[in-house]
Structure formats: structure tokens, C-alpha cells
Amino acid sequence: MNNSWDTEDIGEKTQVTPTLEHNNNAWESNKQELPPIDQPLHAAGTSIDIPSPPPVVEEEKPHRHPSLPRILIRVWQFFAAIGAFGFQVGASPYSGEEMPFSKPDLMYYGYVICWLSITWSSFNVFVYLTRRFGNGHKIKRFVSTLIDAALTALFGVCVFYQIATYKCKPGLHNGWCDFYNTGIFFLMSLFLTYVIHALWDVFGAMTCLRR
Numbered sequence: 483m484n485n486s487w488d489t490e491d492i493g494e495k496t497q498v499t500p501t502l503e504h505n506n507n508a509w510e511s512n513k514q515e516l517p518p519i520d521q522p523l524h525a526a527g528t529s530i531d532i533p534s535p536p537p538v539v540e541e542e543k544p545h546r547h548p549s550l551p552r553i554l555i556r557v558w559q560f561f562a563a564i565g566a567f568g569f570q571v572g573a574s575p576y577s578g579e580e581m582p583f584s585k586p587d588l589m590y591y592g593y594v595i596c597w598l599s600i601t602w603s604s605f606n607v608f609v610y611l612t613r614r615f616g617n618g619h620k621i622k623r624f625v626s627t628l629i630d631a632a633l634t635a636l637f638g639v640c641v642f643y644q645i646a647t648y649k650c651k652p653g654l655h656n657g658w659c660d661f662y663n664t665g666i667f668f669l670m671s672l673f674l675t676y677v678i679h680a681l682w683d684v685f686g687a688m689t690c691l692r693r
Contacts, residue, residue, distance in 0.1 A: 548613045548620065552682065555675050556606040562675070563599040566592065566668035573661035582655055583648050592644065592669065595636045599672060602629060627683035634680045637673040641666065 570589060574580060581589065612618025644666055650659035 548610050552679070553607065553610040555679065556603045556610070559599055559672060559675055560603040560607065562668045562671050563596045563603065566665045566672065567596040567600075568665075569661045569668065570665035573658045573665075576661055577656040577658035579655050579658050582650065582658065588640070588643055588648060592640045592665075595633065595640060596669075596672075598636075599633060599676075602633065623683060623687050627680065627687060630676055630679040630683055634673065634676040637669060637676055641669045641673050644669070 570592065583589070606621070609618060609621055613620060648662075650662050652660055652663060
């Protein structure tokens with residue numbers, strides 16, 4: 483009995499042992515097929531192609547040249563302000579006579595706003611040149627509208643008060659009135675051109691209503 487039992491045990495052992503060895507060999511073969519942990523996926527033959535997003539192309543806004551008619555008006559304002567100031571200041575040196583008006587306050591007021599106009603028009607010419615031949619930016623529309631409207635009001639007061647209160651007929655006072663009236667002509671042209679600019683700025687600011 484013992485011998486037969488032993489024989490059966492030996493048979494079972496001989497049958498079990500190959501099965502274990504077969505499983506171990508199969509596990510080892512599967513283990514060799516897996517890539518090492520520190521090995522990248524593409525090195526083991528597994529690659530994932532991730533499509534790159536298309537490049538973002540920014541639309542370039544077309545460069546708009548500044549308005550030529552507006553800058554021509556600015557140039558005229560520059561020379562008109564110099565003319566108004568020069569003729570009214572030079573009336574006394576030219577004629578050799580003093581100012582015939584008892585209160586020269588309005589004359590001094592005109593001198594000040596002429597220099598304000600010279601400064602403002604010079605700055606606009608500078609901005610035009612930087613935009614036309616460089617990469618400069620235009621003046622804020624709100625600022626341009628405000629200054630043009632203010633100068634329109636200032637020149638309007640100056641011109642109409644000089645015409646109403648400082649009357650001087652041509653040919654009087656050895657030519658003093660001739661210089662003075664020429665200065666009024668330039669002041670009137672400044673007033674009208676600033677009216678044009680102020681209206682231009684207002685209608686330009688209302689472009690949003692057309693969109």
C-alpha cells in the first residue's frame with residue numbers, strides 16, 4: 483500500500499512539475515515582451531502622434547495714412563497764428579504810434595491764444611509726420627475734439643469782440659490800423675478753420691453709429 487501511494491505521489495509530482503515550469507516559462511516570455519519602466523514608449527515601438535494646433539495668425543490691420551486735408555489746415559493755422567500775432571504786435575513799430583485803444587486787454591488775450599494755436603498746430607504737424615513716415619499713433623479723438631472746440635470758442639470771442647469794440651478804419655494812424663485789420667483777417671481764418679476741425683472731430687467720433 484505504501485509503495486503504491488508513493489508511486490501515485492511520485493506520479494502526481496511528475497505531472498505537476500512540468501506544469502509549473504511551463505507557467506514560469508510563459509510568464510518569463512511575457513515579461514520579456516514588456517518594455518522596461520524607464521524606457522520611453524516610442525522606443526518600444528509604441529508612438530502616439532499628437533497633432534499640433536495650427537499656428538495662430540494675427541490679422542494685421544492695414545496702415546491708414548493720416549488725412550492730408552486736415553494737415554493742410556493745421557499748417558495754415560500755424561502760419562495764420564503767426565500772422566495774427568505778428569501783424570498786431572508789429573503795428574506800433576511799423577507806424578511809430580502807440581495803440582489807439584484805451585484798454586489793450588483784448589489785444590493781449592489775442593496774443594495768448596495765438597501762441598496756443600501755434601503750439602497745438604505744431605504738435606499736430608509733428609504727429610502727422612510720425613504717422614506718415616514712421617509708426618506713430620494719432621492723437622486721442624477725445625483730446626483733439628476738446629482742444630479744437632476750446633480754441634474755436636476762444637478765437638470766436640477774440641474776433642467778434644475786436645470787431646465790435648476795437649474799430650480802426652484802414653489808413654488811419656500811419657498804417658497802424660492796416661496792420662491791425664490784417665491781424666483780424668488771420669484771426670477770423672483761425673476761427674473758421676477751428677470750427678471745421680471741431681465739426682470734423684465730432685462727426686468722426688460718431689462713426690460708431692454707422693456700425
